[in-house]
Amino acid sequence: MPAGSGRGADMVYLHISAIAVLTFIVYLNAVNNGFVGDDYGFITENLAIRSLANIWGFFFDSKGTLAGYTLPEYGTFIYRPLRTLSYALDHSLFGHWAPGYHITSIVLHVFAGVFLYFITAEIFKSYRVAFIASVLFALHPVHVEAVSWISSRADLIGFIFFCLSLLFYMRRGGESKPHLALSIAFSFLSYLGKETMVALPGIIILYDVICRDNAGLRETIKKKTPAWVVFSVVMFAYLFLRYKMTGKMSLSHQEWWGGNPYSNFLMMTKASAIYLRLLVLPVNLNFHYVISTVQTLFDVKVLISAFVLLAYLALTVFFYFRQRAVCFVLAWFFLGLVPIANIAPISFSMMAERYIYMASAGPIMAAAYGLCTWHKKAKDASPWGGRVVAGLSLALMAAFSAQVMARNPDYKDEFAFYTAAVKSSPDSPPSLKGLADQYMAKKDYAAALEYFGKAIALNPAYAEAYLGIGFVYIKTGDMDKALFHVLKAVQYKPNN
Secondary structure: OOOOOOOOHHHHHHHHHHHHHHHHHHHHHHOOOOOOOOHHHHHHOOOHHHOHHHHHHHHHOHHHHOOOOOOOEOOEOOOOHHHHHHHHHHHHHHOOOHHHHHHHHHHHHHHHHHHHHHHHHHHHOOHHHHHHHHHHHHHOHHHHHHHHOHHHHHHHHHHHHHHHHHHHHHOOOOOOHHHHHHHHHHHHHHHHHOHHHHHHHHHHHHHHHHOOOOOOHHHHHHHHHHHHHHHHHHHHHHHHHHHHHHOOOOOOOOOOHHHOHHHHHHHHHHHHHHHHHHHHOOOOOOOOOOOOOOOOOOOHHHHHHHHHHHHHHHHHHHHHOOOHHHHHHHHHHHHHHHHHOOOOOOOOOOOOHHHHOOOOHHHHHHHHHHHHHHHHHHHHHOHHHHHHHHHHHHHHHHHHHHHHHHHHHHHOOHHHHHHHHHHHOOOOHHHHHHHHHHHHHOOOHHHHHHHHHHHHHHOOOOHHHHHHHHHHHHHHOOHHHHHHHHHHHHHHOOOO
C-alpha cells in the first residue's frame, strides 16, 4: 500500500481490475493477429526456443544472440535473453499458435500498467492519480507497436522489471537492505529484458535528488551515494556481459545518421520533439519514421524542435519550485531518451514508437496529475465544472481506445503490416521493400518491381532491394536482368 495514501485495499483491487479489463478490451482484436516481420526469425524459424533445455544458452552462450542459432537476425546480434526465454515458454504452451503469443504480450502490458499504478501512487500519494496514469498508459495509442507486435515484447519485459526495481527502491530501498537487494536484482533483470532500461540508475538518482522531502541536497548525496554506486556497478556489469556476448555495444554496425555526429544530434533533436508530439497528439502513427538528414542548426524544423524541447525543459524546471513530484516525472522523459538518443546509432530506424515505451511513463504520469488537479479545481468552482472535466477525460480515453483498436489489425499478417507501413510512411525504403516482398510472395511481380524500384529511388545503395529485383527476374526467367541486379546488391554489400 502506498505510504500516506489513507485508502483501503478494496479501492486498489478495483483499480487493478479495471486496468486489466480495459487493457484486454482494447487489445482483444489483436489476439487473432499472426506473426509479422522479425517474429519469423525470433519464433517460427528459431530452433533454440523449441526446447527449454536451451535456457542457459539464452543467457550465457553467444549463439543465444542469434535468431535461430544458425543465422543472425538481419546481420544483427541481439542480446535480450528474457525475451527469448518468454518465446521458449510460449512455444512450450502454444507451439506456433500466434494468438497465444499475443495473449502473453497483452498480459505483460497489463502487468506494466499495474506496476506503474503503484509507482505513481508512491510518487503522488494518490490512488486517483495512479489510476488515471495507469489507464492512460494502458490505452495510449503510441504503445500499440510494443504490444501488438510480438517482436517488441522486450520493451514490456524490461519495463516490468524496471518498475519493480524502482518500486522496491521507493519502498524503503534506502533504509532496508532486503528492499535494496530486491531493487538491485530487478534492475539487472530489466537490462536483460531490454538494453534501453539502462536509464534506471539515472532515474533513481533523479528521484532521490528531486523527491528528497526535507533533507538537504548535500545530506541526500552523502546518504544515497553508496546505493547509487551499486546500481551503477550492476548496470556496467550488464553492459560488460552484453559486450562479451555480442562483441559490440550497438545492435549493428549502423553509421552515424546524417553521416556525422553533428548531423546525428540535429536529427535526434527532431526525433525527440516528434516523440513528445506523439504523446500529446498521437496521430499519423507508423511503423518506420524517416527523419530527413540535417546538416545545419538553422534548419526550420530543427529550430522548432529545439524550441519544443526547451519549453518542455522550462516546464520541468518550473515544477521543481512548485511540485517536485511533477518535476521528477517530467524529467523522467529526458533520461528515458538517453538510451535511444543514437549515441550508439540504432539500426533500421532512428526512432520508433516502441522505443519510448519506458520514457512515455513520465509525461503520462504528469498528465494524470494535471487532469486530477484540473478536475478538483473545476469541481470546487462548480459541480458542473467537475463533470465537464470528467467527461473530457473519458472522451480522451475513448478516443485513445478507438485508435488502439483501429491500429491493432495492422499487425494481422505481413501484407497488412507492410501495407499500413507504406500508407503511413511512403518515403520509407524498408517499408517499401517489405511490401515488395509480399507482392512477390503473391506472385504479383509487376507490383513487386514497382515497390522495389521506389525503395531504390529513395536509397540508391539499398542492396536488399536490388537482390529482391534479382529474385523477381529469376522467377520470370529473365536471367540477364537477374544477374545484373544481384551483382548490384553485391556491389553495395560485398562482404555479405
